Amino acid sequence: MNDLSPVIAADKAHVWHHLSQHKQYETIDPRVFVEGKGMRLWDATGREFLDGVSGGVWTVNVGYGRESIANAVRDQLIKLNYYAGAAGTVPGAVFAQKLIEKMPGMSRVYYSNSGSEANEKVYKMVRQIAARRHGGKKWKILFRDRDYHGTTIATLATSGQDQRAMQYGPYPDGFVRVPHCLEYRAQWDVENYGERAADAIEEVILREGPDTVGAIVLEPVTAGGGVITPPEGYWQRVQEICRKYDILLHIDEVVCGLGRTGTWFGYQNYGIEPDFVTMAKGVASGYAAISCTVTTERVFEMFKDDPSDPLGYFRDISTFGGCTAGPAAAIENMRIIEDEGLLANTLAMGDRLMDNLTSLMDRHAIIGDVRGRGLFCGAELVADRASKEPADEKKVQAVVADCLAQGVIIGATNRSIPGFNNTLCLSPALISTADDIDALTTAIDGALTRVFG
Numbered sequence: 543m544n545d546l547s548p549v550i551a552a553d554k555a556h557v558w559h560h561l562s563q564h565k566q567y568e569t570i571d572p573r574v575f576v577e578g579k580g581m582r583l584w585d586a587t588g589r590e591f592l593d594g595v596s597g598g599v600w601t602v603n604v605g606y607g608r609e610s611i612a613n614a615v616r617d618q619l620i621k622l623n624y625y626a627g628a629a630g631t632v633p634g635a636v637f638a639q640k641l642i643e644k645m646p647g648m649s650r651v652y653y654s655n656s657g658s659e660a661n662e663k664v665y666k667m668v669r670q671i672a673a674r675r676h677g678g679k680k681w682k683i684l685f686r687d688r689d690y691h692g693t694t695i696a697t698l699a700t701s702g703q704d705q706r707a708m709q710y711g712p713y714p715d716g717f718v719r720v721p722h723c724l725e726y727r728a729q730w731d732v733e734n735y736g737e738r739a740a741d742a743i744e745e746v747i748l749r750e751g752p753d754t755v756g757a758i759v760l761e762p763v764t765a766g767g768g769v770i771t772p773p774e775g776y777w778q779r780v781q782e783i784c785r786k787y788d789i790l791l792h793i794d795e796v797v798c799g800l801g802r803t804g805t806w807f808g809y810q811n812y813g814i815e816p817d818f819v820t821m822a823k824g825v826a827s828g829y830a831a832i833s834c835t836v837t838t839e840r841v842f843e844m845f846k847d848d849p850s851d852p853l854g855y856f857r858d859i860s861t862f863g864g865c866t867a868g869p870a871a872a873i874e875n876m877r878i879i880e881d882e883g884l885l886a887n888t889l890a891m892g893d894r895l896m897d898n899l900t901s902l903m904d905r906h907a908i909i910g911d912v913r914g915r916g917l918f919c920g921a922e923l924v925a926d927r928a929s930k931e932p933a934d935e936k937k938v939q940a941v942v943a944d945c946l947a948q949g950v951i952i953g954a955t956n957r958s959i960p961g962f963n964n965t966l967c968l969s970p971a972l973i974s975t976a977d978d979i980d981a982l983t984t985a986i987d988g989a990l991t992r993v994f995g
């Protein structure tokens with residue numbers, strides 16, 4: 543490999559890294575990645591890593607180094623790189639059709655660039671529906687404790703992860719929190735926990751006034767809030783409540799779509815019929831920036847009922863929603879998932895990952911709970927299993943650092959929920975093999991022994 547020390551120096555001098563306290567780089571160099579192939583990455587010092595989190599934030603679902611995606615994007619860019627505004631493009635149309643084929647009940651795809659943007663489009667649509675259909679009522683949007691929906695001011699107003707939103711306010715009005723549904727941290731002592739947790743949403747609706755609430759945004763499986771799989775009965779009840787009060791159901795699939803939980807979308811595990819579905823990370827596995835806001839024909843129709851009204855349509859644009867690289871990459875990404883049987887692999891390898899993590903509980907009392915669906919798993923670390931007191935955050939980060947020193951990248955909830963940044967997170971690519979999964983859990987095993995004894 544060429545000497546990349548000038549590149550590291552340039553990074554150190556000029557790049558402001560995401561989610562980073564830069565003080566640390568006074569004594570160490572930032573890590574700069576150079577190359578990836580399959581599940582493996584190489585940094586500028588030539589070190590190799592096994593990636594257990596698909597590009598840091600559960601994105602590169604089909605793995606690194608996919609030449610067929612690069613070729614599809616290249617061919618498309620030479621033909622037509624871009625057109626935005628009121629006209630479409632060929633890959634935009636083709637991908638929309640392929641996507642809708644995977645989403646019975648849904649009908650329309652609105653393109654933008656990031657998960658935050660896709661979610662904020664929904665908030666705008668809900669507000670416009672309130673203005674046009676409900677005489678300005680039904681303008682409030684509910685969100686759930688521990689969920690995350692993005693980094694813009696409005697999406698941060700719906701952050702159930704308080705540490706992400708602190709110091710960036712004031713926030714716009716009309717966003718109201720409902721309780722989380724993590725049974726391990728139960729808030730009610732009842733048998734039907736899932737239904738009870740959903741009933742808590744109804745309580746908030748009744749408190750706010752059903753005629754003021756237009757929508758609720760929820761992650762199907764909460765990601766950064768600690769990999770929270772919903773308890774039995776939760777989603778059915780949520781759906782009933784939404785129907786009862788005419789509340790639009792917005793499912794944030796930015797992490798779960800496409801394929802992460804072993805189905806195309808997370809909501810498809812739970813028989814949910816959403817009004818809005820948003821997605822970003824896994825849509826093109828990070829080969830190009832693309833996000834989609836998907837909705838039903840019923841919602842779409844609400845925006846075209848009065849052609850003479852100058853305010854009667856969705857007056858929104860996303861400049862880079864017109865890049866053709868995104869849908870061109872997404873078409874090929876979807877083909878790979880389909881042709882390589884990656885949904886089935888995700889289920890099989892997800893089971894293996896869950897089994898491995900669960901068996902680590904025998905040796906490590908520090909693991910309080912193991913949760914997951916498909917290749918999307920979390921292990922919550924607790925100082926004491928009986929009291930469930932969360933493990934020391936610094937030690938949780940030390941486990942991540944120990945794995946990194948072994949050449950294995952894992953994640954952990956970090957600076958998201960005060961007092962509860964104690965869950966190790968794994969989201970390896972959907973191409974994971976049994977050896978990859980075992981290597982991840984062996985690394986964690988060793989790290990837990992070294993950090994916690």
Ligand code: PMP
Nearest residue numbers: 656657658690691692796797822
């Ligand atoms: N929703 C969820 C569930 C997410 O995890 C994220 C990103 N971590 C977002 C939305 C925001 O996506 P982006 O960073 O692309 O704006």
